[in-house]
Amino acid sequence: MPSSTSPDEEDSLQTCVLKFADLDLKESNLISPSSSLKAELDGNLKKKYSFAKKKAFALIVKTKQVPAPSYEFKEKRWRCCQQLFVDQISIHRHVATQHAEEVYQQTASILKQLTAALHASQSLTSTDKKNLPSQEVSAWLPDVSRFSPDELSSDQSNEDGEVLLYYCYCDLEDPHWVCAWQTALCQHLHLTGKIRIATEGINGTVGGSKVATRLYVEVMLSCPLFKDYLCEEDFKSSKGGAHCFPELRVGVFEEIVPMGISPSQVSYKNPGIHLSPGEFHKEIEKFLSQANQEQGDTILLDCRNFYESKIGRFQGCLAPDIRKFSYFPSYVDKNLDIFRQKRVLMYCTGGIRCERGSAYLRAKGVCKEVFQLKGGIHKYLEEFPDGFYKGKLFVFDERFALAYNSSVVSECSYCGAPWDQYRLCSTLHCRQLVLTCSACQGQGFTACCIMCQDKGGKQASGPAQDSFKEECECTARRPRIPQEQPA
Secondary structure, three states: OOOOOOHHHHHHHHHHHOOOOOOOOOOOOOOOOOOOHHHHOOHHHHHHHHHHHHHHHHHHHHHOEOOOOOOOOOOOOEEEOOEEEOOHHHHHHHHHHHOHHHHHHHHHHHHHHHHHHHHHHHHOOHHHHHOOOOOOHHHHOOOOOOOOHHHHOOOOOOOOEEEEEEEEEOOOOOHHHHHHHHHHHHHHOOOEEEEEEEOOEEEEEEEEEHHHHHHHHHHHHHOOOOOOOOOHHHOEEEEOOHHHOOOEEEEEOOOOOOOOOOOOOOOOOOOOEEEOHHHHHHHHHHHHOOOOHHHOOEEEEEOOOHHHHOOEEEOOOEOOOOOOHHHHHHHHHHOHHHHOOOEEEEEOOOOHHHHHHHHHHHHOOOOOEEEEEOOHHHHHHHHOOOOOEEEOEEOOOOOOEEOOOOOOOOEOOOOOOEOOOEEEOOOOOOOOEEEOOHHHHHOOOOOOOHHHHHHHHHHHHOOOOOOOOOOOHHHHOOOOOOOOOOO
């Protein structure tokens, strides 16, 4: 059912979110949504449950709002799940029915803040309070009056757009304030993308005009929360724009990269040794020069998912056949003997997965040493486009991949011809990526597998379905956690 929150209430709730500063979100027992959430709360918090749920709902709806150009005076609009909503009732109904889990997560997190509020306010010193940003989000938005709307906006035909990729591990005491600020900042600059915020930091990828992305970097570097941790080289840029993402999504989570293990158990503060692209290049050169790499003391480990390494990877790497980064810890546990007494060189797209992935591997105590590529493949390719990384770099937006060299390391799933251009499976609601060359596409082979190809044909001739369970040969034949064969 649609929310009963009025527009005025929504604005007041949005403002209210900004008042919960300096709160501790270290405990995780309320992070997982549950139908019995309200029943688990003590008497005092039960009274606040309805209030917290309305706040969570209003915040989520607010993140879906589409920023209108300053020269236009239009009614509010919202975009979510690749749909445009022009009235408040429809977006409320959509969020209530399609994003119930997200609402529960936000509600639980806000309730935790309420629980910790008194303790946090008592423990904060006056010096700590002075270092916190203003509670008025508008005070932390840049002045854009000197730029025209066209300079701030970007579309597919705009050659001056770009996509930023960055992360920053640092302790954030009020991630909900950061969430509200980031939402307002990105809307102010006409940026789209995805930003994850947690008590352990922030992880984002945003697209827009170069004017807008440069302003975004300036604001991030000047913010007291990040200025001692972020530097300009931490932002990786590539050609793109706002059109590379269907919408803006900003949210609060337990982890800024979903490894599936609480940051309190495996912390970003215990990572592997960072190697610059130049240092990493020399290590790979030494590794590849070995006569028998499998018998050596070094492993080159790709921390990404199988579909990423499939279209591009470092020569001689071990690329786990895992579908999600949350499977990585189980993969390590199942294959500990492979890493025993080895020097491990880890890499990922931008470096963030290696931060906690290396911390997890180090915690096992089986490796000689654990190293990670600082800045990830992205930074390596900026310095060594024709180095030891061959193929394309997969990215999590509508571009799918970036090309830095002419190597093609993957092939068409149907005919085996060299091919590295991903597209989504043509079967309705299946989110699998498929490699199918132009010739095979012309013959109608556009699904990820035969099962999906058959289902797609049935759906085309049958009635429309509201939901579709992703279940096909691609998932059924792949072990969830593969076990590598020791050398």
